[in-house]
Amino acid sequence: MTDPSRTFLLDTSVVIALLRGNEFGRHLESTYALSRQGFVLISPVTLGEAHSLAVRWQWTAERVAQLEKQLASFVILDLRQPTIVRAYVDIREKLRLRAGGSQENRGENDLWIAACAVAAGVPVLTADKDFLVFEHPGLQVEFVDPAPFKARLRDGAPE
16 A cells, blocks of 8 residues: 555546546555545646536536535645646646657646646656656656456456
């Protein structure tokens, strides 16, 4: 088990998994003890992504209310902080230079979430491999692969 006093910034993939309470979400909770931490951080970008997914997946009002309750339990960072903006620019510029100057499109929302983690000085907890390509000396990515859990579901194992 990971140190339960360690603070994380959660990516949208983790927020959704926790809300679903599926095997992957339960694994995240038991491994990282997120409900036992004093506070957990999210980016305001996660608010938009989570609500957008709720609309796309046609969640019921009850399910949206559960999402709202969960989101309200997190500390939401302010994108107007200069440290977040600088981190975003640094990460974005490194991506551009690595792509030979082209405007490589690499999930702008993920860039903002990574910048929030850098500015807060905490790791981003994610199930999204896109974060693994970002470069910044202050960026810490705690990637948890959801594939083993999805494979068990495909094999008919109960959730």
